[in-house]
Amino acid sequence: MIIEHRTYTFRPGSVDGWLKKYEAEGLPIQKRHLNRFLGLYVSEIGRLHTTVLMWGYDSLADREARRTAMYADPEWQAFIAGVWALDAIQSQDVMIMNPAPFSPGA
Template sequence: MIVEHRTYTFRPGTVEGWLKRYETEGLPIQRRHLNTFLGLYVSEIGRLHTTVLMWRYDSLADRETRRAAMYADPEWQAFISGVWSLGAIQSQDVMIMNPAPFSPGA
């Protein structure tokens, strides 16, 4: 098992609009294609205007196959084009995390 950990930093004032759009448009598409949705978290203290999105996959190969199918989906292409055109996201960091042997689900 692996966890994909995505951190997005937004322009001030744009997180709430992105969250609404992601919940109604982006997340349903991703749920069709990707493995287990672990959650989306919004910063309260510390680096503000930041979200963390996490997905669980069986392996890197599982992630690669699922994400390729999602990228080929015309609905996802339309959604992501619209998101990037907003200019709300300033940066994106992606990490692939392996669980420690004593982690739940490891």
């Protein structure tokens, strides 16, 4: 399994609005397409106004196929257009993480 680790940095004061929209609209769509939701975390100490979102995939090919299908979904397209209209996200970093040989699920 590989892990997609997405870090989003938000304008101060905009995280709560994004979280509500994501939970109500975006997450259900992503769960339908991406399947293995590992969690969403919000910073408490350190770099504030930051979230980390993680998804698990069988491989890079699995990730590519699932994300391609999601991007083609009209519901996802409407959701993401609404997210960009919020003008809340300042930066986005995406990493693909491979497990160490002794990690659970490796």
